Amino acid sequence: DAKTTQPTSMDCAEGRAANLPCNHSTISGNEYVYWYRQIHSQGPQYIIHGLKNNETNEMASLIITEDRKSSTLILPHATLRDTAVYYCIVRAKIQGAQKLVFGQGTRLTINP
């Protein structure tokens, strides 16, 4: 699985968009970009994933650059409950369940 690089921490004001970057310059053609978050004292929670097209769901948007070497997770209107550690994970999407390889993630703090 390709390695990812994320900033250690970020701050964002409540109500503003939170943009979390992730570098994955060694990503392979069959590897997807996944985002999970872990709110304090809870298990990780899936947010979104994508291959090369931008994706949006009820939680967030995922913007992947054309060369696929980096991506940005966007929380459009951050709330205090979005304070968490956000993990960017790259892996292939193939038949059968697979393990997730977690990096250190970005600790996002939403400030009132």
Place this chain on the structure above:
Amino acid sequence: SAVISQKPSRDICQRGTSLTIQCQVDSQVTMMFWYRQQPGQSLTLIATANQGSEATYESGFVIDKFPISRPNLTFSTLTVSNMSPEDSSIYLCSVELSFTEAFFGQGTRLTVV
């Protein structure tokens, strides 16, 4: 989606003893994953548990220390054996129903004294 129940949610144990953590899923799944999260750190995979076969351990983890059972498609246990303070961590189980989303239990917070 999947609902995962872990027991116990937390425990304080004496060094040298063992603790068995249970993971119950509300769906039948082939693979279950066990992760460890040491204080202030990210998650590290301990092993993958397939129903009907021996668990597959990641580098640095051995069966004698972390024996795993997988008696059926909805249940698994992880035992932390002969505990030391270095085993103080959060232990989480996880499943993946589709090829899209993994679900995690709330974790077992273990403190070894």
